[in-house]
Amino acid sequence: xxxxxxxxxxxxxxxxxxxxxxxxxxxxxxxxxxxxxxxxxxxxxxxxxxxxxxxxxxxxxxxxxxxxxxxxxxxxxxxxxxxxxxxxxxxxxxxxxxxxxxxxxxxxxxxxxxxxxxxxxxxxxxxxxxxxxxxxxxxxxxxxxxxxxxxxxxxxxxxxxxxxxxxxxxxxxxxxxxxxxxxxxxxxxxxxxxxxxxxxxxxxxxxxxxxxxxxxxxxxxxxxxxxxxxxxxxxxxxxxxxxxxxxxxxxxxxxx
Numbered sequence: 001x002x003x004x005x006x007x008x009x010x011x012x013x014x015x016x017x018x019x020x021x022x023x024x025x026x027x028x029x030x031x032x033x034x035x036x037x038x039x040x041x042x043x044x045x046x047x048x049x050x051x052x053x054x055x056x057x058x059x060x061x062x063x064x065x066x067x068x069x070x071x072x073x074x075x076x077x078x079x080x081x082x083x084x085x086x087x088x089x090x091x092x093x094x095x096x097x098x099x100x101x102x103x104x105x106x107x108x109x110x111x112x113x114x115x116x117x118x119x120x121x122x123x124x125x126x127x128x129x130x131x132x133x134x135x136x137x138x139x140x141x142x143x144x145x146x147x148x149x150x151x152x153x154x155x156x157x158x159x160x161x162x163x164x165x166x167x168x169x170x171x172x173x174x175x176x177x178x179x180x181x182x183x184x185x186x187x188x189x190x191x192x193x194x195x196x197x198x199x200x201x202x203x204x205x206x207x208x209x210x211x212x213x214x215x216x217x218x219x220x221x222x223x224x225x226x227x228x229x230x231x232x233x234x235x236x237x238x239x240x241x242x243x244x245x246x247x248x249x250x251x252x253x254x255x256x
Contacts, residue, residue, distance in 0.1 A: 005029075010104045014096060019103040020080040026111070027065040031057045033115045043122040048130050050121050053202050056141045057118070060195060063145055067152045083228060110221060113214025117199045120208035133205040140198025147180065148191030154179040155188065174239050175246055183255035185246065186229070189222055190253040226252065 005025065013019045034057045037043065038050055072079065079085075084103050088095045158176040165172050180187035196215050203211040230247070234240050 006100070006104045006108060010100045013099060013103070016077065018077060018080045019084045019099060020077045022103055022107060023081060024065065024068055024076075026107070027061055027068055029111050030115050030118075031061045033111070034058075034118045037115075037118050037122040040122065044124065044127070047121075049134055049202060049205070052130075052134075052138060053118060053121050053199065056138070056145075056199070060141070060145055063149050067149075070156065082232070083225075110218060114196055114218045116211035116214040117203035117208075120203035120206055120211050124203075124206040124208050126207040128206050131205060133201055137198050137201035137205065140201065141195055144191045144193075144195030144198055146191070147194065148188050151180045151184075151187035151191060154181060175242050177246060177250070180255060183251065185250050185252050186226055187253075187255060189226060190255065193219055193222060193253065 005022075009021050009025070012021060031054075034054045038046065038054050043050075069075075081103075084099070087098070087102060091098065155176060158173065162172040184190055196218055200212055200215040203209075230243075233243050
């Protein structure tokens with residue numbers, strides 16, 4: 001992983017002057033890790049829990065991969081993450097080496113961490129039958145995927161509508177506050193977090209409580225991403241006032 005992704009992808013990014021390649025990889029590596037653990041010769045057993053978790057990871061991956069490429073107009077390398085673009089603009093002279101740590105090396109602990117539950121499911125020495133915790137985990141995973149799917153579709157419709165308004169020289173809509181976005185400022189992030197915390201419950205079910213460190217680390221990163229996203233929105237003078245009102249009346253993640 002370190003050689004093929006952290007180093008090879010970094011070299012490719014220097015050639016292409018873009019870190020875009022790391023984004024679609026995020027949608028593919030978790031199910032690949034899941035397959036690796038599932039069929040590993042040292043895995044304790046291929047249990048019903050293991051099969052269910054692997055199927056769920058593939059469903060999650062298909063949804064996120066579709067969402068990513070739809071956003072990029074089904075083109076490879078359409079654009080890179082705006083956060084990396086901003087960092088590059090702030091320090092273009094040093095970005096070539098900073099990008100290795102910021103955009104690539106940082107992915108390793110995050111991807112390994114959030115997939116620790118998949119390791120636990122397959123390698124835990126504690127053999128536990130499928131139980132109520134697993135059922136809650138299964139339901140939570142499905143609900144998380146559905147919430148992320150719906151909120152991404154609503155965001156997509158909002159973007160398309162604004163593109164049409166722009167082409168017709170009409171003022172754009174400044175705020176998406178309908179559908180799930182009426183109850184949460186980032187329902188897509190909430191769906192993702194619900195998914196990962198529910199996946200952790202499978203590890204909790206087999207007594208591997210320590211794997212929560214990966215899920216918790218992912219949530220801390222997402223908190224920072226949320227702050228950066230909202231700061232970027234508030235930099236837009238046209239949106240600042242209406243978004244501040246939105247912040248004062250609407251939950252950040254959890255819809256209520």
